[in-house]
Amino acid sequence: MEPLIKSLDSRYCDSLTQYSRRRTIPVNVGDVIIGGENPIVVQSMTTVDTMDTLGSVEQCIRMIDSGCELIRITAPSIKEAENLRNIKSELRKRGYQTPLVADIHFTPNAAELAARIVEKVRINPGNYADKKKFEVIDYTDASYAEELERIRERFLPLVKICKENGTAMRIGTNHGSLSDRIMSRYGDTPLGMVESALEFLRICEDEKFFDIVISMKSSNTQVMVQAYRLLVQKLNEGGFKPYPLHLGVTEAGEAEDGRIKSAVGIGTLLEDGLGDTVRVSLTEDPEFEAPVARALIDRYATRGGHASIPEIRHYPITPFEYNKRHVSELYNFGGHHVPRVIADISKVEKITDREMKAVGHFYLPELDKWKMNDLGSDFVYSGSNPIPFMLPNGMKEIQDVSVWEKTPDQVNKFPLFHLDQYQEASRFHSELNFLEVADTEIDQVIPAVTGRKDTILILKTSNVHSMPALRRAFVSLLDAKCDLPVVVKVSYQDQSADMTMLYSATDVGGLLVDGLGDGILISLEKEGEHSRQEVLGQIKLHNTVSFGVLQAARTRMSKTEYISCPSCGRTLFDLQETTAMIRKRTDHLKGVKIGIMGCIVNGPGEMADADYGYVGSGKGKITLYKGKEVVKKSVPSEKAVDELINIIREDGMWNEPETI
Missing domain, CATH: 3.20.20.20 (Dihydropteroate synthase-like)
Known part of the structure; x- marks a missing residue:
């Protein structure tokens, strides 16, 4: 085959x-x-x-x-x-x-x-x-x-x-x-x-x-x-x-x-x-x-x-099967690591714990400690606005190199360079440096990073044909056998939340499904005046969308996934209401996939990818599955969610939800 x-x-x-x-x-x-x-x-x-x-x-x-x-x-x-x-x-x-x-x-x-x-x-x-x-x-x-x-x-x-x-x-x-x-x-x-x-x-x-x-x-x-x-x-x-x-x-x-x-x-x-x-x-x-x-x-x-993109004479990727680009392990990027999420908070002048909450990290003053939810970002980019307090354990800060050079803590904070700064620099972080480059600079970047084992590339493009332009840059890296990790950066100025979701899912997700990309950064771009609340909303949106794109591309499972059909005239129960009910009881089960199907047509077959299934089998009757195997038939709908949870519990996949 x-x-x-x-x-x-x-x-x-x-x-x-x-x-x-x-x-x-x-x-x-x-x-x-x-x-x-x-x-x-x-x-x-x-x-x-x-x-x-x-x-x-x-x-x-x-x-x-x-x-x-x-x-x-x-x-x-x-x-x-x-x-x-x-x-x-x-x-x-x-x-x-x-x-x-x-x-x-x-x-x-x-x-x-x-x-x-x-x-x-x-x-x-x-x-x-x-x-x-x-x-x-x-x-x-x-x-x-x-x-x-x-x-x-x-x-x-x-x-x-x-x-x-x-x-x-x-x-x-x-x-x-x-x-x-x-x-x-x-x-x-x-x-x-x-x-x-x-x-x-x-x-x-x-x-x-x-x-x-x-x-x-x-x-x-x-x-x-x-x-x-x-x-x-x-x-x-x-x-x-x-x-x-x-x-x-x-x-x-x-x-x-x-x-x-x-x-x-x-x-x-x-x-x-x-x-x-x-x-x-x-x-x-x-x-x-x-x-x-x-x-x-x-x-x-x-x-x-769109602006021209250099032709690909030989495509080194097999587009009919998933193969992750070989990447050297660097800090917590590449190798066996899942793609990382970098949250951009650089447009906030006075950063507080509110920005941390927007990216999934919560400070609990009564306990004097931090907690993180399933969508806690791995890094934050503060740009020229350094964070004035100790970060949660596990989260790291990226600063513009001009700021990093002056910071007292040059160990736990990491510098971000542009190409000219990188080429002229005499001092780097000993473990981890970030180099932001455009797709059009990639041929200049390759000789600059050859032999380096301390640099993550942050790749961006201004080409309206974004995904192919970024993909072309990856091809150049593959051809040069450059195995440094690459974080894909995208930015969308002042557009609706739906557009940000759809565009970033296309531009970054299209690379991830081909095994390209070791992280995502949705840049916080803004024009004109915005209230702090609006900026916080953007930060939170970008963070949740970043995790959503990684999950949708099947490269990082950070939350429960619901494989639910869109309903049709065959559906035997209210799908929207039932999905909401099941989500309320199970959305803390990180990485578990639950299929919710309105009838047998969209039952064990269509939810082939799910770990557990909830399928309408008659008026008021539900059949419960583990994978493609029927576990319980004709369960009354009013008891079916409890029975589903019992199956998950018996399978050792259940844990009690935490409150933050």
């Missing part, structure tokens, strides 16, 4: 340095065109029961008003598929022409009916005509071919109906619902995801049906990014048509975590020109999803005019 992936050409996009949107065939979905030279399309999915016609229509209208251009509705059985006709009719009566998509799992007959009613159907190759019993089966080539022929027979009627009715199709692979057959041959891998889709795509092409969009979704951003890249490479290699891509991180979660996780996966691909339609999956009302998707997409409206 590994040699096959390594043998592939690593070029999965038009350019690694020049923004260029991948050219695809156009696919008509009603009056909306996905792909070709058309703008990227925003879509979302309803959460109301599909049999509630007026409720679905009202929610569709709210979604459309929020910017949704394509609406997906679940059709788990024939009756829901038939009711799509009523929903569509009522929308058209009210003057809304937005195309509808039927979401299908397990039920080919529902898909065949829906394809005659709506403009597009989504099928999941893992469960449309395949089996999922979590069994490992040793297929021979002959038995595997027999299974493919069975799938062809089951799938062909839908292909013909779509072709006859001008209905588009999305072949939507989900990482967690790969069939036993695919798992047995390819394993739980991006390659398995791609091959699952290509098997169905070959059947479509044999029938000369090309109105197809493809997706490779996962709740693991590394897997998601790798799978889309590998899909594009395989389409090119196999002589397939360049089909449009539907981008999404499945089960991203809610609020800040959901936005950051979505941006790490979706934004990373958009940076390289991949993606033709976007759905952000949040455990919130669906009208809140479209604005987030639009914010991600709009960033590329004028990207084509």
